[in-house]
Amino acid sequence: MKIQTKYLGEVDIEDSTIVNFPSGIPGFVEETEFVLLDIPGNPVFQFMQSVHTSQLAFVITNPYHFYKDYQIELDDVTLELLDIKQENEVLVLTIVTLKDPFLTSTINLKAPIIINQKKMIGKQYILNSDEYPSKASIQSTAEKGV
Amino acid sequence: MLVLTRKLNEAIQISDDIEIKVLAIEGDQIKLGIAAPKSIEIYRKEIYVDIQNQNSEAANVSADLLKLLNEKS
DSSP states (O other): OEEEETTTEEEEOOGGGEEEOTTOBTTBTTOOEEEEEEETTEEEEEEEEESSOTTOEEEEEOHHHHOTTOOOOOOHHHHHHTTOOSGGGEEEEEEEEOOSSGGGOEEOSSSOEEEETTTTEEEEOOOSSSSSOTTEESSOHHHHTO | OOOOOOOTTOEEEETTTEEEEEEEEETTEEEEEEEOOTTSOOOOHHHHHHHHHHHHHHHOOOHHHHHHHHHHO
16 A cells, blocks of 8 residues: 655555554554654664654664663553563564754653564653663763763 | 542552552652553653654754765774
8 A cells, every 4th residue: 555654755554564553653643553664775764654754753763773682571551451471472663753963862661562573563752760860861871981 | 631639558540450559658659550451551750752853853854854864884
């Protein structure tokens, strides 16, 4: 099926690549279907594009690329909602808030995007602890040499 | 907004299956107990608003800013 995207123009997607977000995500609760799109020539970031709203797309990335020790524990409700049986079904992503200059950009470690990549169900999971901020620097502490 | 006054150990019932009870009052802090079905998501308001705002900001990236990504990869 062909969809209009915010950054990549018209893109042909397979229905099987659509991730269902039953309750949307905070601020966008009506948006229940997203698709992950590669950014040409960029292996680190992807777009999380709304299937129904062409102008809604997020830049996302793998949090472990920036914070190797990032650790989260999913609660039972989320495991049930996403029908997660095994760890290898789980894809953990984080939304990037791009800023200029690039190194002032932040990633949201407080509310990662959790996807069951077998069942293609997703949710933005808000952590109950204050361990990780919603605006974590895209420069991990290791890279900053702290 | 509906405003109700409650004392310690008194509760509010919302619909059939949600109960909010005043468990303790300590100075300017009030401890609330919430009993609700597992499917009801409960967050501290400021945290939920923070995530909403963060999502809105992240969604409002101009195509110009996007060029930064490619310079970085």
